[in-house]
Amino acid sequence: MTQVIRTSAELREKVAAWKRSGMLVGVVPTMGALHDGHLSLARAAREQSDRVIVTIFVNPMQFNNPDDLTKYPRDEAHDLALLEAEGVDVLFAPGVDEVYPDGFATTVSVSGVSEPLEGAFRPGHFDGVATVVAKLFGMTQAGRAFFGEKDWQQLQVVRRLVEDLNIPIRIIGCPTIREADGLAMSSRNVRLSAAERAQAPALHQIMQAAAAEIRDGAPVGETLMNAQAAILEAGFSAVEYLELRSVEGLRPMANLSEPARMLVAAQLGDVRLIDNIAV
Incomplete structure (x- = not known):
């Protein structure tokens, strides 16, 4: 059964025990509303890791359009059922206050690859992505992280972040999963x-x-x-x-x-x- 954890303290305790047993931990960061694209990442993590964490956090920092944040689909119970069917060990679903507590004042910014394309049309988006990803890597202490190639620019931003800040995690890009008619799952x-x-x-x-x-x-x-x-x-x-x-x-x-x-x-x-x- 997939365990639901909502605090970084509890998660760190769990991960520390895994690591003491010599286990490799994989993480799949998501914003929920899971589909087969996300589940393909969980399967890849299962194949390449001893224990798998999927995170669900709708990150307000990466939405430059408040209406888009409000409309973003959320269904944690359904997501949890899907993750249990995939044998995911932990669903880490922190609240906003856990990720951005009172007094939070740090933003991670990756220049270069973040600036064109999405960066030009969604100002501040990749600062939000880089900040929350850096936090999730710190919270989960995972050794591998799995991202879909559908968000190609995001994948490059995360790779740059990890290399520049010497974060000890391996970033693994996984193929875009499409519907039968070619539409990229989202x-x-x-x-x-x-x-x-x-x-x-x-x-x-x-x-x-x-x-x-x-x-x-x-x-x-x-x-x-x-x-x-x-x-x-x-x-x-x-x-x-x-x-x-x-x-x-x-x-x-x-x-x-x-x-x-x-x-x-x-x-x-x-x-x-x-x-x-x-x-």
Whole structure:
């Protein structure tokens, strides 16, 4: 049975006992509303660790839109049932006061990889991510952490954070899990209407077509411009960005001179969807 722990003191005691027995601890940080993408991370953690902690904390620091924070789906009982079925050892679900107690005054900021894309459209978002991730690593004392590649930029921010601050944890990126029609799994997908859900897979389909064209030698700028127009024609109300960036460092790329990712953020109804693929 999955044990629910809500304080860092109790969690540290549990983890210390595991470590005294020579066990490797894996952690999967989440904001809850779990889907098979999250569960795939728990499975990876189970395969590569002796004990698994999944954290659920809807982090107010990483929401630049208060309405998005309010609407973020929450269902801890359902999440716990899913984690128990996966054999997760501990659900760490601290309250806001446990993570950010009175007097909390420290923010972690990762420059460089955090600045373009999501960083440009969601000011302060990655400061919130970096701060809470650093705290969760300290609270869980895990040796490995598992993150989905769907949030590619977040993964790079976390890797930079760990390297720069000498945090003794190994960051493991896991493949994006998609619905049968290609839509990347996301907790926000439940907010799509039936009509919007039918339109949503076009995002991935258009990206795949554009990536194939670029691999075949088509000009990057023109191809991305045409793909953006196609996304709007598919029913999306806005495309915040659709860019080709280097895998390492997220530098803008005008051609395939090194390994690249295509990253997108687009608005469908009142839901903001992000995705990325290798090119």
